[in-house]
Amino acid sequence: MPLADQNFSQLLMLIGRLNYIWTNTESLFIHLIAGLTGTDTEAALIIFLTLNTTRARVELVERLVKLERTDPELRLRILEATKMMMRQSALRNRYNHCIYSFDKDAGTARTILMRIADRKDTLKIGQTADIDDKAIEEIEETIKTLQSVNGTIWKIVQDYEFPT
Incomplete structure (x- = not known):
């Protein structure tokens, strides 16, 4: 199997794992x-599902934890976890909002970002990146970081006896 095919197959598997761990976390x-609101998980689920973006959900959690009544240690732990999670969003978004290009002659595969970047007087469209060993390593590291965030949040839930 050509290297581009191997990297692409591995990339697809890793994107699936990345999306799974992101959604789970x-x-x-x-x-x-x-x-943080003193409610049950059923009501919290309705609130969570009403907010339709990760950013909105993170902002809600961060605003709730910043209330004066919140234990300072809890505040620090949650803000650290949300910050670490959101640092991973750029990579996640890159692979969730791209198309793929293959050059059979060169044996390479690339991602093409489906985003328009407005500059002062120009547009930047279709930023590309190779699907290579470095890209695979970046995704693997992001998955590890998100697994750590997941464990951190579970520990907070347990330590503060939040509803499960």
């Missing part, structure tokens, strides 16, 4: 919302 915000 983001869903833990339900427990944080329940604990």
Whole structure:
């Protein structure tokens, strides 16, 4: 199997894992919302699903934890976790909002970002990146970081006896 095909197959598997761990970790915000608002997980789920972006959900959790009544240690732990998670969003977004290009002659595969970047007097469209060993390593590192965030949030939920 040519290297481009191997890297692309590995990339597809890793993007699936990345999306799984992202969604699983983001869903833990339900427990944080329940604990921070003093409600149950059913009501927290409705709040979570009403907010239709990760950014909105993170902002809600961060605003709730910044209330004066929140234990300072809890505040620090949650803000650290949300910050670490959001640092991973650029890579996640890159692979969720791109198309793929293959050059059979060169044996390479690339991503083409489906985003328009407005500059002062120009547009930047279709930023490309190779699907190579470095790209694979970046995704693997992001997955590890998100797994760590997931464990951190579960520990917070347990330590503060938030509804599960």
